[in-house]
Amino acid sequence: MIILGIESTAHTIGIGIVDEHGVLANENDTYTPPQGSGIHPREAADHHILVVSSLLNRALDKAGVRLSDIDAVAFSQGPGLGPALRVGATVARFISARFNKPLVPVHHGVAHIEVAKMATGARDPLVLLVSGGHTMVTAYSGGRYRVFGETMDISVGNCLDMFARFLGLPNPGVPHLEECARRGKVMLELPYTVKGQDMSFAGLYTAAVRLVKEGRRVEDVCLSIVNTAYYMLAEVTERALALLGKRELVLAGGVARSPILRGIMETVASEYSVILHVVPPEYAGDNGAMIAWTGLLAYRSGVRVSIEDSVIRQRWRLDEVPIPWLSGG
Template sequence: MVVAIGFEGSANKLGIGIVKDGVVLSNPRHTYITPPGEGFLPRDTANHHRQHALSILRQALTEANITPQDIDVVCYTKGPGMGAPLVSTAIVARTVAQLWSKPMVAVNHCIGHIEMGRLITGAKNPTVLYVSGGNTQVIAYLERRYRIFGETIDIAVGNCLDRFARVLKLSNDPSPGYNIEQLAKKGEKLVELPYVVKGMDVSFSGLLSYIEDIAPKLIASGDYTPEDLCFSLQETVFAMLVETTERAMAHCGSDEVLIVGGVGCNKRLQEMMAIMAKERRATLYATDERFCIDNGAMIAQAGWEMFRSGQVTALNQTTCTQRFRTDEVEVTWRG
């Protein structure tokens, strides 16, 4: 029996989760929410994490009904992510590991999402679409690495949605992407937007600039509503993602597709991916907001896998990096 605790704080969510041999015992988190029309700054986000770290840690231990003595390994997010929030969370994890005399494992944030998705859905060897505020990648496993088949060449799809939400002054509670999704459900008219797929890669920055420019004019004219624009944005960017994912599945001969990351909660993205998967006689796997949005249990689960396969991070190596590629990690826990 191995019990792992995971600390996640790479962006605006602080999560601490506990996993015991593939069972999630607890997974509380707290989100830093800014006023409508504003993003979150690294310094302020790090302050948020520091303020809530102890209360979330207590909550995680209480919900799991375990003591620090029961913990076997302390896992934390090394990267990728925002520098200041990553460091503030890593310091908490490092302090706890030393106080409790526990070994540490540094976890790649992206791999945390993948391993959580595999655990919760039961997917064996899926092609993975990883979509979040900071990352957009199409991934498949081969020879002890998660290989990146395609990715964004500029901004992530979640960042694209979040920044358009700022244009419309949508609330950041519970998240701007969620509020765009709700408006999009009421949209009826499709606005033609730039569709940028370059081989296996996608680009969202030009599309975002275009819709930011035309949105005020279209709304002022009365021809289109904010709902129409949210609908159009979602349909366009999700079509790009489904296209590149299908191409990767064809290349790998894959009959499973797994969507992970915060944007993976979007029901319309899941619906479009399910249609593609059905046409390929493949199976779609996806999770809800408990596990696709950044959380501590996903770091605990990936760290649990790494620890059981012999990986431990020396204390003087428990650093953070804002840029930590998915394919940099040797996957020692899979055949």
């Protein structure tokens, strides 16, 4: 069985091709906004339109297959930026119609989780999903991934990226922000907002900007915002481990590339005697392979969508998605 997957939720357009044994191709191209700017949805979509054809050809060549060889085409149906999502969905619909292939809808967040499990061998983990669009602690229960803590406003990745842009740091922002944080010497007081199992990062960003404008040492502010954000994640992760008794912890999503966050989660895992699995860097950020792999799992479980019903879902919650490949039906 061969599945082609298309990722286009935000700044990355990706084409992945997988079979039951693993990833055959994972070709991605990322839109880089002008220095100091965030992602403009229409500009990201224009970028995706320009590169998707060559990206598709590269993936097919890498996998050694033709479009007629694939069994189904999966696409990121949501959540994400509307114009960007529509590019991937339109390409998927065309392939489905032209080559008479089934169309498989995939939730972007579920794909981050499933590719991390595939790559690390995790079976029934607690998952800390941290990216530009997601910040949540989740685990499978009763047919779905249930959320045991999440951001109440912006994601941790968005918070740190915005602060990096405010400082004028190059893209991608988080690695450069963490490099600055390593030169910090003093932890400054910033809002640490954990309410029950939920977190808030908007006030953290605002307070960090204020400290810089007040003349505080930039390296100290970087140290403070990074550590405050990550220790908020650690607190809710620890509480979820205590509640659920899971023996595995998976760190997934683009921010999982952070060596600072990984070090903090290694401490958490050690304290609770659980195995920490970190998604490999090539599957951490948005990528086509994660859509293709999750599409394979879904397709084998009978998940399909007609072209008429394949409308994108910009605000699709992770805990709304049935997971039949784990529930058995």
